[in-house]
Amino acid sequence: MAQDYYELLGVSRDAGPDDIKKAYRRLARQLHPDVNDAPDASDRFKEVTTAYEVLSDPQKRSVYDRGGNPLGGAGHGFGQGFSFDDIMDAFFGQATGGRGRGPRSRTQRGQDALLRLTIDLAEAAFGVTHELKVDTAVVCSTCQGSGAHAGSQPxxxxxxxxxxxxxxxxxxxxxxxxxxxxxxxxxxxxxxIPDPCPECGGDGRVRSRRSISVTIPAGVDQGTRIQLSGEGEVGPGGGPPGDLYVEIDVNRHAVYARKGDQLLCQVTLPMTAAALGTHLDLPTLESDLPDHEGPDTVDVEVPPATQSGDVITVRGQGVPRLRGAGRGDLRVQVVVETPHHLDDEQRELLHQLAELRDEQRPEARLGSSHKSVFGRIRDALR
Incomplete structure (x- = not known):
């Protein structure tokens, strides 16, 4: 025998199938003409491929070990035809087409589905349960997913x-x-399937509208997705269903805006109230809920000398945290309004105030070291 197949692959004579396959993969990657331009690479690749063809086949290996011709007179090289899948398996560890050899199953997992749900800000903050109408593929009730007409089979x-x-x-x-x-x-x-099910046409599933209940946890925000396992599309052949994802869309609120777990709002106060200080009763966000129990308003204290743009923080009146305990804060931005129309008496009183404060002809601040209104708002929100 001119060649020793064991020596060509670099394995011992008692090497197992895994060792032989591993050795061939290593040599095939080195010697394949597409990656090796040496003059003898092609011939050497044929030799190790023939060696692998013999030693990977138990019957051919037995003939070879007894000194016979395992190729049945077909000569060297690829013998009676070497599968391209084996070459691809040597390089990539799998057959061509990306799947194992043999028939594929008719039963496959279904696709995931996405549904958008619009809710109010209070529902997003405190949680809610909704009944949804879902149009997805379900198992065909006529053939129970087999795809075949009653009394027939593939x-x-x-x-x-x-x-x-x-x-x-x-x-x-x-x-x-x-x-x-x-x-x-x-x-x-x-x-x-020679006689497909008349209801599903052999697919094993049909479209159907159904109702499901989804619980939205407290603290969700715009774009949050809720995963409902096993509520998506049933797969071909009645395969297991995928998942359903419910994406949250939150309506704009008439009073409050949201930033993370904080609630933001803006109030406009007359100049006198901002100067002297006052108390405000703001509606709580939970008062929007139909089954709300508890106070409907929250007291906000506006301290004297409040400036336009100042932000007042009310602790624990924001949005419940989605992953964690407690709630964020309520941030109230104050806008001070200068009176538009003054009668004679009001004008005279303001003149007197200006005189008492020596502000008849005040000097304007140019490039003041004090932060602008926008700067104060930005710092407060941080």
Missing amino acids: VTCGTCHGNGDVQHVQRSLLGDIRTSRPCPACQGYGTI
Whole structure:
């Protein structure tokens, strides 16, 4: 025997199938003509491929170990035809097409589904339960997912004989190369449904509208997605369903805006109230809920000498935290309003005030070191 296949692959004579396959993968990556331009690379690649063809086949290996011709007189190289899938397996660890050889199952997992739900700010903050109408694929009740008409069943494909793949042989410089492709007659399933279910047409599922209950946890925000496992599309062949994702869209509120777990609002006060200080009763966000129990307003103390743009913080009156305990804060921005119309008495009183404060002709601050209104608002929100 001119060549020692064990020596070509660099394995011992008692090497197991995994060791032989691992050795071939290593050499095939090194010697394949597409990656190795050495003059003898092609011949050496043929030699190690022939060695692998023999040693990976228990019957051929037994003949070879007894000193016989394992290739049956077919010569060296690729012998009676070496599968291109084996070459791809050596390089990438899998057969061509990205899946294992053999028929694929008709039963597959269904796709995930996405549904958008619009809720109010108070519902997003404190949680709510909604009934949703969902239009998805469900298991066909007529055939129970089999896809076959009652009393019938799938039969073995006559083209691929149940393998799911068909072989194509192509001549090349390296010899006969076989490639496997999904059978065009059965689409790779290995079986054909001769009498499909009249309800689902052989798919094993139909479209249906159903109602489900979804609980929105407290603290969700715009764009939050709620995952409902197993509530998505049923798969082909009555396969397990995917998941349903409910994406939250929050309506704008008439009074409050939201930033994280904080509630923001703006109030306009007359100049006198801002100067002297006052108390405000603001509606609580939870008062929007129909089953709300508790106070409907929150007291906000405006201290004397409040300036336009100042922000007053009320602790624990914001939005409940989605992942964590407690609530954020309520931030109230004050806008001081200068009176538009003054009668004679009011004008005289303001003149007297200006005189008492020596402000008849005040000097304007240019480039004051004091922060602007926008700067104070920005710092307060931080």
